[in-house]
Amino acid sequence: MTDRAYAWFEEQQKARGIDVEQVKAKLKALRIETPSWGYGDSGTRFKTFQKVGVPRNPFEKLEDAAQVHRLTGLCPSVAIHIPWDKVDDYRALRAHAENLGLSIGAVNPNLFQEDEYMLGSVCNADPAVRRKAIAHLLECVDIAKETGSRDLSLWFADGTNYPGQADLRKRKGWMLEALQEMYKALTPDMRMLIEYKFFEPAFYHTDLADWGMAFNMACKLGPQAQVLVDTGHHAPGTNVEHIVAYLIDEKKLGGFHFNSRKYADDDLIVGAINPYELFLIFYQIISASADADEGIRETVRNIAYMIDQSHNIEPKIPAMIRSVLNVQTQYAKALLINLDEVAAAQEAQDVLAAEDAVRRAFEIDVTPLLHAVREEMGVPVDPMQAYLESSYPQKILSRGKGGASW
Ligand code: PSV
Numbered sequence: 001m002t003d004r005a006y007a008w009f010e011e012q013q014k015a016r017g018i019d020v021e022q023v024k025a026k027l028k029a030l031r032i033e034t035p036s037w038g039y040g041d042s043g044t045r046f047k048t049f050q051k052v053g054v055p056r057n058p059f060e061k062l063e064d065a066a067q068v069h070r071l072t073g074l075c076p077s078v079a080i081h082i083p084w085d086k087v088d089d090y091r092a093l094r095a096h097a098e099n100l101g102l103s104i105g106a107v108n109p110n111l112f113q114e115d116e117y118m119l120g121s122v123c124n125a126d127p128a129v130r131r132k133a134i135a136h137l138l139e140c141v142d143i144a145k146e147t148g149s150r151d152l153s154l155w156f157a158d159g160t161n162y163p164g165q166a167d168l169r170k171r172k173g174w175m176l177e178a179l180q181e182m183y184k185a186l187t188p189d190m191r192m193l194i195e196y197k198f199f200e201p202a203f204y205h206t207d208l209a210d211w212g213m214a215f216n217m218a219c220k221l222g223p224q225a226q227v228l229v230d231t232g233h234h235a236p237g238t239n240v241e242h243i244v245a246y247l248i249d250e251k252k253l254g255g256f257h258f259n260s261r262k263y264a265d266d267d268l269i270v271g272a273i274n275p276y277e278l279f280l281i282f283y284q285i286i287s288a289s290a291d292a293d294e295g296i297r298e299t300v301r302n303i304a305y306m307i308d309q310s311h312n313i314e315p316k317i318p319a320m321i322r323s324v325l326n327v328q329t330q331y332a333k334a335l336l337i338n339l340d341e342v343a344a345a346q347e348a349q350d351v352l353a354a355e356d357a358v359r360r361a362f363e364i365d366v367t368p369l370l371h372a373v374r375e376e377m378g379v380p381v382d383p384m385q386a387y388l389e390s391s392y393p394q395k396i397l398s399r400g401k402g403g404a405s406w
């Protein structure tokens with residue numbers, strides 16, 4: 001049945017001028033990093049529900065992440081968050097990852113959980129607090145060296161709640177100073193990926209509130225600094241794919257934190273709320289991947305696709321599998337856009353034909369394609385079902401309740 005469905009799919013796509021073998025090769029090359037914190041308990045300011053079977057330490061988080069990779073073939077690296085994932089021996093953590101067929105991905109400094117940071121970390125008016133925050137950034141560079149990580153993923157909760165609370169321009173200068181000191185500590189192969197977010201936990205102003213501010217910092221720092229787009233960090237209605245296209249064109253898009261939001265930074269399963277947005281993001285990336293400028297093609301090749309989610313009510317491992325599969329699905333659909341057709345419609349200034357050429361790919365059922373690709377990759381055609389039928393959900397119950405939070 002699958003074979004017949006795939007044969008029909010292939011015939012249809014070839015008739016549309018799509019190189020299906022190339023699409024399959026691209027799908028096999030897709031890599032999505034999962035976050036260690038997505039395997040732990042998390043919650044809202046109202047309640048964190050503790051689940052049975054949640055990993056008790058960073059080593060067990062990696063074991064859960066290995067299940068996601070084993071079943072999808074797409075997730076060989078895991079981002080860590082420090083100090084949530086602080087261990088005595090990072091080489092041991094790295095070795096554990098490698099034994100599981102994984103690597104440690106982006107290192108995320110955490111500058112938002114200590115009392116001293118209530119009024120800011122790197123932008124705090126107290127030089128002692130700023131020094132402590134910078135020391136943590138530098139510690140994370142050292143950790144990245146030990147874990148073999150390339151990317152330092154930076155998000156700052158810094159901001160204020162009230163007009164007049166702080167000097168906004170001084171804080172801008174302190175942010176740059178901190179980032180510059182960190183930048184100097186990088187080895188040539190490392191990158192700083194600078195995230196932005198327009199509000200929360202601060203509600204009046206955030207020191208890096210939008211992509212323009214992150215971009216400005218990245219430009220001032222140099223080529224090893226780029227912008228990280230967290231899809232949940234925009235006001236409703238923001239055209240995220242436009243930001244993506246703009247940053248790619250400036251060779252400053254470093255990576256993504258994928259998740260879904262309905263209202264704000266809801267951190268829901270990616271693709272659950274607005275899969276079309278994800279598809280349109282991939283459309284911009286795929287169209288740039290064929291650019292004549294090698295610098296743009298290189299930017300696209302180096303984009304780090306990462307998931308940043310909190311699973312408050314849903315079981316963590318299947319939620320992560322669902323997220324990864326949703327990303328894969330939208331990427332597959334975007335690969336089916338006939339870019340020549342779009343270009344011809346744009347050339348003719350035919351608005352409806354251009355919109356149709358893009359949307360039509362979104363409407364294609366890619367199930368037969370994904371089944372074929374998974375078969376060729378040697379992973380289950382239905383990774384979610386394979387997980388639920390495996391012994392792993394039972395096995396982890398022995399961990400009991402009260403595992404790691406985030
Ligand atoms: C902040 O909302 C964020 O998106 C940052 O990436 C953090 O590191 C992550 O979520 C976890 O809190």
Ligand code: MN
Binds near residue numbers: 195
């Ligand atoms: Mn994020």
